[in-house]
Amino acid sequence: TQLLEQSPQFLSIQEGENLTVYCNSSSVFSSLQWYRQEPGEGPVLLVTVVTGGEVKKLKRLTFQFGDARKDSSLHITAAQPGDTGLYLCAGAQGAGGTSYGKLTFGQGTILTVHP
Amino acid sequence: DAGVIQSPRHEVTEMGQEVTLRCKPISGHDYLFWYRQTMMRGLELLIYFNNNVPIDDSGMPEDRFSAKMPNASFSTLKIQPSEPRDSAVYFCASSTTGGVFSNQPQHFGDGTRLSIL
Numbered sequence: 001t002q003l004l005e006q007s008p009q010f011l012s013i014q015e016g017e018n019l020t021v022y023c024n025s026s027s028v029f030s031s032l033q034w035y036r037q038e039p040g041e042g043p044v045l046l047v048t049v050v051t052g053g054e055v056k057k058l059k060r061l062t063f064q065f066g067d068a069r070k071d072s073s074l075h076i077t078a079a080q081p082g083d084t085g086l087y088l089c090a091g092a093q094g095a096g097g098t099s100y101g102k103l104t105f106g107q108g109t110i111l112t113v114h115p
Numbered sequence: 116d117a118g119v120i121q122s123p124r125h126e127v128t129e130m131g132q133e134v135t136l137r138c139k140p141i142s143g144h145d146y147l148f149w150y151r152q153t154m155m156r157g158l159e160l161l162i163y164f165n166n167n168v169p170i171d172d173s174g175m176p177e178d179r180f181s182a183k184m185p186n187a188s189f190s191t192l193k194i195q196p197s198e199p200r201d202s203a204v205y206f207c208a209s210s211t212t213g214g215v216f217s218n219q220p221q222h223f224g225d226g227t228r229l230s231i232l
Contacts (some may be wrong), residue, residue: 040226041223041227042119042223042225043206043221043223044120044207044223045221055214090221102148102160103160103221104146105157105158105160106157107157108158
């Protein structure tokens with residue numbers, strides 16, 4: 001069974017601070033996706049990383065896929081109240097894998113950014 | 116384009132009653148997923164379909180849970196009989212077959228908040 005561990009589970013910070021969320025596994029994934037979920041809504045995709053060592057930026061958000069494709073991180077610079085939400089990482093197997101099409105989700109990180 | 120549509124948005128019912136949750140995936144998507152989300156257990160995959168065929172139902176907690184996909188535009192998740200511990204938010208998601216590395220992203224509905232009294 002593939003598992004993804006996210007840390008921290010809860011993060012409460014002030015506007016303008018930086019933060020990093022980690023997603024770790026003992027399993028190798030073909031790709032890893034990050035989602036953000038707001039109350040009363042379903043998760044929405046932020047980014048997909050595919051190549052080991054890949055770094056992607058989305059405005060103030062920086063996503064990195066570990067070299068061995070077992071871990072990933074999300075770094076937010078100068079957090080704003082609008083960044084508040086639940087952040088989920090999800091690992092995917094590639095074509096040929098027995099679980100192709102299925103995502104393994106981490107437990108999530110609840111981020112609260114105070115004005 | 117319309118996203119994934121789930122109904123009802125909220126359901127409150129008494130223990131022992133049958134509950135049916137409905138999902139309309141995005142047109143053209145060939146994968147459909149049912150998830151359950153709770154604070155304690157996070158987002159759990161219950162079952163998923165590819166081209167209307169169930170592929171993996173290992174996440175279905177008990178025989179009280181069943182899911183069907185009679186056609187490409189409709190799926191149901193049924194709980195019979197329902198129990199208080201089934202209370203959770205149930206999400207449906209759909210996606211298309213992607214490239215070698217993974218599928219295209221999953222598009223989630225807004226969920227059904229289920230409360231069993």
